[in-house]
Amino acid sequence: MNKQMYSIGEVAELNNISIQTLRYYDKIGLFAPAFIDPVSNYRYYHEKQFFYLDIIKYLKYIDTPLSQIKELITQDVVQMLPFLEEQAHIIDKKISQLQEAKKMIHHRYLQIKEQNSLANRPQGQVYTRFVEEQNQLHLSTTDLTPRGNPDVYMRDLANLLETKEDRVVGNFYGCVYELKDYQDTDQIVYSSIYTSLIGDEQLSDKPTPEITKKHIPKGIYICICFKWSVSQYLQYYKTFYEYIINNNILTEGPVYEVSLPNRYSSYEEDDFITELRIKVKEND
Structure with a gap:
């Protein structure tokens, strides 16, 4: 049976990102876990979230501020076109x-x-x-x-x-x-x-x-x-x-x-x- 939920440590290891960064992303409302155990307070992420985490990592790689990433991922995909054109010009x-x-x-x-x-x-x-x-x-x-x-x-x-x-x-x-x-x-x-x-x-x-x-x-x-x-x-x-x-x-x-x-x-x-x-x- 395929595993669907992953602990924060597993997500960090699988996605080459630190646990501290994941916690910070959760704190600022950028990337939240799918489930938090009410007893242990452990964070768990669904495997489908990895794709969206890759999008955040990509935008971070091209020096997009976190506040702007947070705004972009809430918009329709087509809204990213002018942003990418601007980023290409900046680069x-x-x-x-x-x-x-x-x-x-x-x-x-x-x-x-x-x-x-x-x-x-x-x-x-x-x-x-x-x-x-x-x-x-x-x-x-x-x-x-x-x-x-x-x-x-x-x-x-x-x-x-x-x-x-x-x-x-x-x-x-x-x-x-x-x-x-x-x-x-x-x-x-x-x-x-x-x-x-x-x-x-x-x-x-x-x-x-x-x-x-x-x-x-x-x-x-x-x-x-x-x-x-x-x-x-x-x-x-x-x-x-x-x-x-x-x-x-x-x-x-x-x-x-x-x-x-x-x-x-x-x-x-x-x-x-x-x-x-x-x-x-x-x-x-």
């Missing part, structure tokens, strides 16, 4: 966010590897290295120098990415200016500041006239790195500039100033590793 959005997060993790991993490589180079010495191509989001500036604070300007780029693109800005920014024989730090005026975009991602909206997307080509770059210091900035730049002039190196494009943090705590003194780089002109 697609989560998948997109997770894919974006994975890209950001990989991007940050490569960034920290590059930063570690820079930290191990002799400070203040000029070198050449290969730089990968990069998509960047630039904000035009007219009065910002190495003595200024680009963090406030970066809010415009962050707001574009966070409010219109549903992304977060990376913990990285760079500045751009012309290669010239500067005699004072205040003469170095950034034409733009930028943050890197991951991969070849597209922007859903066209940036403003002040904010533009640019593609930085891969190639060999002349570089110098140093621990960020306003007081010594010009000295490092002159070493960089004179090396290029004295060695008759043809360059193309602007100087990119890239600063990467050595720590992430806001309670400690700023500590950045900075690299100046400019692309070596390729032979025609």
Whole structure:
């Protein structure tokens, strides 16, 4: 003779669910036992209830709140169609966010590897290295120098990415200016500041006239790195500039100033590793 009624422990074991969860479901009126012994107060479930418990488990698996599950199982089956369509849309959005997060993790991993490589180079010495191509989001500036604070300007780029693109800005920014024989730090005026975009991602909206997307080509770059210091900035730049002039190196494009943090705590003194780089002109 087939068994029809099962104790709460048996139901828990057969359905891969805890006894505590079954008791809670009973308490909130979501899934009640078919029979409660009035003497022992033991809960018993009918085998036909297993099917409906599977429905609850399925809805729970797709992150449906218990209050909504309770509402759904009291409605006609056809009422679940718009709910499932909405859940599919939510899941697609989560998948997109997770894919974006994975890209950001990989991007940050490569960034920290590059930063570690820079930290191990002799400070203040000029070198050449290969730089990968990069998509960047630039904000035009007219009065910002190495003595200024680009963090406030970066809010415009962050707001574009966070409010219109549903992304977060990376913990990285760079500045751009012309290669010239500067005699004072205040003469170095950034034409733009930028943050890197991951991969070849597209922007859903066209940036403003002040904010533009640019593609930085891969190639060999002349570089110098140093621990960020306003007081010594010009000295490092002159070493960089004179090396290029004295060695008759043809360059193309602007100087990119890239600063990467050595720590992430806001309670400690700023500590950045900075690299100046400019692309070596390729032979025609």
